[in-house]
Amino acid sequence: PRGRQGEELRALGRAVRLLQRLEEQCGDPRLTSSPPSLRDLLPRTAQLLRKVAHARRAASGGVPEASGGARDFLVVYLTNLEAKSKQVAAMLPPPGLRSANDELFREGSLLRRQLAKLALIFSHMYAELNALFPEGKYCGHTYQLTKAPAHTFWREHCGARCVLSWPEFESVLCTCHPVESGPTAQALRSTIDLTCSGHVSIFEFDIFTRLFQPWPTLLKNWQLLAVNHPGYMAFLTYDEVRARLQACRDKPGSYIFRPSCTRLGQWAIGYVSSDGSILQTIPLNKPLLKALLEGEKEGFYLYPDGKNHNPDLTELCRTEPHQRIHVSEEQLQLYWAMDSTFELCKICAESNKDVKIEPCGHLLCSRCLATWQVGLTLLRLPIQCPPPYGKIP
Secondary structure, three states, rough: HHHHHHHHHHHHHHHHHHHHHHHHOOHHHHHHOOOOHHHHHHHHHHHHHHHHHHHHHHOOOOOOHHHHEEEHHHHHHHHHHHHHHHHHHHHHHOOOOOOOOHHHHHOHHHHHHHHHHHHHHHHHHHHHHHHHOHHHHHOOOOOOOOOOOHHHHHHHHHOOOOOEEEHHHHHHHOOOOOOOOOOHHHHHHHHHHHOOOOOEHHHHHHHHHOOOOOOOHHHHHHHHHOOOOOOHHHHOHHHHHHHHHHHHOOOOEEEEEEOOOOOOOOOEEEEEOOOOOOEEOOOOOOHHHHHHHHHHHHOOOEEEOOOOOOOOOOHHHHHOOOOOOOHHHHHHHHHHHHOOOOOOOOOOOEEEEOOOOOOOEEHHHHHHHHHHHHHHHHHHHOOOOOOOOOOOO
């Protein structure tokens, strides 16, 4: 094939070969984990890409708007797939060689956490491709968003397109839900852009609007549930939720919640039961707000991430639509660093921030500040902003 179709088919072929090589590197049994698993995702994604290539070859003379939308999406998707594959490959040992870096195979290590996050991204990418190319055939121009107001909004502003760059999407979103530029917009992007591609697809927007329904207070819901709530965790797997709640086994009612990685668009809530067991559930057919409020009344969800203060979510029941929200630079940095909540100290990741350093304005917990000051005094060094804010002397 020549021209655009030929370039597209060659790009699909390169992606399949790249995934096959990556699958060989993921053969070490020590990398086995709860879903999502790269060893499962990589061959499934490769097989779906083969179906896409077959369907694209057969439909080369199809509807122009459908063909253009599919092409635009595939350019973004394959570029992102290559970048994420290279990130995973750089962390894994070559086939047949044992890695000298045992940190990758140690549960809870930073490298293992990074690999788990990339596996989640691959899971999102597979779900996105499967939604827009079921059995390899493009349907992005007819994709139906789950929530009617969100579907109407997308089609009125984006027409038959299925993917927009973030700046374009942000501009469109502001026509209905005002977004402050700077940290607020960046934090919102990190939530909506599930595949970390710098773009927003109609599928990703569908997931976001399902998670943070109802539509009239969409961004306010996001701010209170994801930005400010200490129980929110992003990019966490089933196993990682259990590991995090182990520290709260003696405090029944402790809980955290995350977007489900196996049922995109739904929430998964992990909590410590009255007998100290760690359970996880997916509330069906109800917004997270309602599930958390009901769970609090029943004594299940009392201590977010083990903390004594449970935020009052009744504010969401009386919030006026289209209110502007604001996320500070400090909140944004914490959001990115921890993939969880904006309220924890960035240094120890355990206590709430309760001290503001002057003149820099950084926030941390009093325990970390006291420890750092004592250390500097013993070393006879000048008092300065502690890491990760300041430089280590």
